[in-house]
Amino acid sequence: MSRHKGVAPRLAEALGIILGTEEIPLRLQAWDGSEAGPRDAPVIEFRSRRGLRRMLWAPNQLGLSRAYVAGEIDGPGDLFESFSALSSVGKFAELKAFRPPTVSERIRLIRTAIRIGAVGPPPAPPPEEMDVARSGRKHTKERDAAAVSHHYDVGNEFYALVLGPSMVYSCAVWEDGTIGLDASQEAKLDLVCRKLGLRPGMRVLDVGCGWGSFALHAAQNYGVDVIGVTLSREQADLARERVSGAGLTDRIEIRVQDYRDVHDTPFDAISSIGMAEHVGREQIGDYASRLYSLLRPGGRLLNHAISWNAGEMPPDPDSFIPRYVFPDGEMLSLTVMIGALESAGLEVLDVEALRRHYGLTLRAWVDNLEQNWDEAVRLTSEGRARVWRLYMASSALGFERGLNGVNQVLVQRPGGEEPPLRRREWV
Structure with a gap:
């Protein structure tokens, strides 16, 4: 032919x-x-x-x-x-x-x-599609837990293949494109610690603590006590193993807990790294107010979150990302995020845009996945591996085209010590 x-x-x-x-x-x-x-x-x-x-x-x-x-x-x-x-x-x-x-x-x-003979009944969606978290009112604690479980409880070994030894699932900070993923992730963790002004003896809350990487870095290098909360049981299990292996069970506590249920205040500092995307536009004001209430006067919050940079666009619950990757997730503009934080009474100290850094990070994750493809399929399924490959590759292009951004917004609850005149301590 x-x-x-x-x-x-x-x-x-x-x-x-x-x-x-x-x-x-x-x-x-x-x-x-x-x-x-x-x-x-x-x-x-x-x-x-x-x-x-x-x-x-x-x-x-x-x-x-x-x-x-x-x-x-x-x-x-x-x-x-x-x-x-x-x-x-x-x-x-x-x-x-x-x-x-x-x-x-x-x-x-x-x-x-x-x-061409392609007409027929609708094929059943691939089984990796998420339905369980798409019923009922959005952002209840139960629905949020189901959405987080869909994305994160797919196997710690699978994530280890993709993320590498750092086990950090958020944008790295690259000195240049050749420094390597693990070193760039460590640089990001240290940058967050310095922006928060961590000192020995401080109490820190890590909202959406993942596999415990930030908690470990902060406790080991800055002498702080950390409570990390996540809705993923698999993340919490591995985070606790890592904390125990590092001999830091007296400094770090990992909980399976919604941040809305944290009541043992006050905290000297709060990190929220890659978690606010799960909150949603309707709840972002309550999120900011809740974190404000958990801080002592003068305490700092570092909010690290993906943003939508391409103007107003209504969320489409029937697109790929909400159905397969982040059910109920929503990217907010930087304007909306800062507005919520300021409306809650928090003072903005610093904003740093890391858009190009996330393109590099996602390409490194795709490379890890492709180099370990057969093992990734064995640990999950071919469909699940293809979901992650599609999501990470398309997201990398979104950051590189400027459609998406990622920003670290550092804020402080008024009262207590004054913020620094210049930001020399974290640049």
């Missing part, structure tokens, strides 16, 4: 309708061996009709994502090149809610699908 005939040209037509563009900067390879598109372009491989059928029933980001997670489409070459090309055209490039096809577009899409 000629490589310029067959299924691929009609597949390109269907994908163009879904994406809202006539020019697709991709080389499409179809299940019958045919190809279409520029020969020197990144390759997207459609392995079965089922991948297109998913897009008929969900002609948006979710349909494409489901097909990738299920292994029905793939980017067999450089995944970053393929995703970058895909995200640069049509509806992906508009940075707005994904517009559904018009009636005429849907008719064309169905006709094209009929010609």
Whole structure:
């Protein structure tokens, strides 16, 4: 069969309708061996009709994502090149809610699908999709616990493959692109300690403590006592093992606890690293007020969180990230975050943007995953590994394009000691 005939040209037509563009900067390879598109372009491989059928029933980001997670489409070459090309055209490039096809577009899409035998009932979503946390009122303690468990309780060994020895699941701080992930994560942990002005004997609360890396660094290097809280039992189990192994059980306590249930105040400092994304716009004011109430006068809070930088966009609960990665997660703008902190009575001392650093961090995580792919699949499933690969690679591109940011906002509860005149202690 000629490589310029067959299924691929009609597949390109269907994908163009879904994406809202006539020019697709991709080389499409179809299940019958045919190809279409520029020969020197990144390759997207459609392995079965089922991948297109998913897009008929969900002609948006979710349909494409489901097909990738299920292994029905793939980017067999450089995944970053393929995703970058895909995200640069049509509806992906508009940075707005994904517009559904018009009636005429849907008719064309169905006709094209009929010609290549892709019409049929909707395939069941890949099993990695999250449903349990999508019922009931958002951000109740029970629903938040279910959402966190979906993302974090997938196996500590799996996360160790992706994150490396640092076991830090947030943006590293890179001196340059060659210094290495572990050293860059340690630099980030130390930066947070210095911004918080930690000194021996202080009481520190680590909100969303993960596997205990910040608590360990702060206790070992700054002589503080730390209470770390997480909603993930698997994280807490490993964090406690690490604390015990370091001989710091008298300085660090790890709890499976919602931050809203912490009452043993006051704290001299609070770290919240990569946790505020789980709070949501409606609850962010209460979050800021709660952390204010936990601080002593003069105490500092370091809020490290991803932001949405591309203007106002309503959250889409049916896109890939909410359904597969962070149920109920929401990226807020830096303006909204600072507004919530200030409205709670906290004084802003410093804001540092780390957008480029997260692109480097995510690329390092993708590299770890790909180098350990067979082991990652063994520890979880191929679908779960594909979810993480898609999420981390697409997120890296989002940071590199400036759609997303990540910011450390340092604030202080008024009263007590005055903040420093200059920020020399943490630069």
